[in-house]
Amino acid sequence: MSYSALVDHFQQLHHLQHLGAICGWDQATMMPAGGNDARGQALSTLAVLCHQQLQNPRLADWFAAAGQESLSPQQGASLAEMKRAWRDATLLPAELVRQLSLAGSRCEHAWRSLRPANDWAGFLPLFEEVLNLSRQAAQARGEALGLSPYDSMIEKYEPGMHTKELDLLFGEMKTWLPGLIQQVQEKQRGEPLIAPLGPFATDKQRALGLEVMALLGFDFNHGRLDISAHPFCGGVSEDVRITTRYDERDVTQALMGIIHETGHARYEQGLPGQWRGLPVGQARSMGVHESQSLFFEMQLGRHPAFLKRLAPLMERHFGAQPAFAPDNLARLYTRVKPGLIRVDADEITYPAHIMLRYEIERDLINGQLAAKDLPERWDQLMQGYLGLSTKGDYRNGCLQDIHWTDGSFGYFPSYTLGAIYAAQQAAAITRQLGPLGSLITQDPDAIFHWLEGHIWQQASLLDTHRLLEQACGTPPNLDPFKSHLEQRYLA
Structure with a gap:
């Protein structure tokens, strides 16, 4: 069944996201400062892998076939949520996802020392890079979803x-x-x-x-x-x-x-x-x-x-x-x-x-x-x-x-x-x-x-x-x- 294939695929994605979540927690709590560049690169690579998992070309065929299968109401809701995650992932090119992950990691890590120092001038160029990439992502999402750029960003958190x-x-x-x-x-x-x-x-x-x-x-x-x-x-x-x-x-x-x-x-x-x-x-x-x-x-x-x-x-x-x-x-x-x-x-x-x-x-x-x-x-x-x-x-x-x-x-x-x-x-x-x-x-x-x-x-x-x-x-x-x-x- 195509629905079962989708379930297996998304559970594999969950395992990758699990690793990313724990690595992110470690970065914010226990990681020594000198590990940030390497951790940022690792998390960036993991973000790309997750993104590629959601852009797998087989998914389109599986979704089309699963839509014809006899599913329970709960499975139907599950299929709809998988399609929403797939849709969101296909809105952005992998390279933009990688750049945004890397820029975000650099900006967040720098913020931890720049904020106590009240250093807006040091923070601004890092933030401008994140904002520029975020605007590109919002524009691409908005055009695909028929929403304003900002509404497309709200949709990520509050559909x-x-x-x-x-x-x-x-x-x-x-x-x-x-x-x-x-x-x-x-x-x-x-x-x-x-x-x-x-x-x-x-x-x-x-x-x-x-x-x-x-x-x-x-x-x-x-x-x-x-x-x-x-x-x-x-x-x-x-x-x-x-x-x-x-x-x-x-x-x-x-x-x-x-x-x-x-x-x-x-x-x-x-x-x-x-x-x-x-x-x-x-x-x-x-x-x-x-x-x-x-x-x-x-x-x-x-x-x-x-x-x-x-x-x-x-x-x-x-x-x-x-x-x-x-x-x-x-x-x-x-x-x-x-x-x-x-x-x-x-x-x-x-x-x-x-x-x-x-x-x-x-x-x-x-x-x-x-x-x-x-x-x-x-x-x-x-x-x-x-x-x-x-x-x-x-x-x-x-x-x-x-x-x-x-x-x-x-x-x-x-x-x-x-x-x-x-x-x-x-x-x-x-x-x-x-x-x-x-x-x-x-x-x-x-x-x-x-x-x-x-x-x-x-x-x-x-x-x-x-x-x-x-x-x-x-x-x-x-x-x-x-x-x-x-x-x-x-x-």
Whole structure:
């Protein structure tokens, strides 16, 4: 059967991608700096091999024949996802894929030292090369798919979502988000807040993080926790690698980072085993992936009921202090204060950071903004959205994120889409199972079972809109997110 031949072919591709994922994790966590050039060449070669696997001339015949075979609905969905992966791979020539992989590896590695040095001038030529190649890729993708260059990049991460819908969602958010930020800041101005007293040793923070990961159901037989400059979740479903970064002056940030990445990991570990190694068995989209990390961090991790469970764990690892009282932890983890750094942003100001990046990368890829003008545009939008300036502060401005260094344009909207999807899922769980706080206290496994059945095990069998409609009753919908923020921060 041609369908069976396709399954074998894509599982072989998965094995190559598995190696690439682990090599990429090692590059970000443990590889000595002197190994970067060789690793970049190796990963570039592997990227070309994967690309060639997807461009195998036999695939066209197999797809044509498989379309005539009697397939189950699930196999039909699997065939469609394989065709989508094949289509995407045939849009770009192998040489462009190789050049982009190599340029991205060089730019990302240099960023790790150039960002701390606030060296925009040193970063710019490397970034211009990545941007030029990314524009070529976006143009080729857009022409083939009948989309604008930037929409073709969004399609890589959030299939079916385009600027038309994003402009509506973000446009609506702009009508109430600035006012909400002001309201909450005024409300919180008189609330007492006790900062934790450190230092907090890294080894103790790690031990606490591992205990919380276990509480959240992380499977340590198929994953691990490490340190990197930028927290991420990598590896594959069978071997999930999550990372965080520690600050011995502050215990709160690394812990929530671990909870966030554990949400990503639980999704990966919960994907259906029977579809493993095939596109249909992978995460639906980056927005859905982010919805799981934000469900764990925002809907669960910052919920007063969860913080009540967390307080005694923090006391056991660091000793009792007033800052670890559950009510004070709740105030700490819901404090709203506009800041320069996206990954440190609170739940309410975070979407402003994403809308800023969305507008910039859209214009970069569509050719309406030059790389050299990026710092100025960043400062303009930061002042407009959050009243803050980044003039001359590239490290905390346009150099702060790793995403654009390897050409991951179109990725940023997924973060706020994830917050919207997570709020929809929390609202659905509340309707179907009862208040989230009661579930956290009495039966947290019920929450995980709901996610497993409605999100994780669905993998890519449904498109994002249908997945949300089936699980939550509506396609992407901003109302539950707005209600969640108002209830948490103003009620």
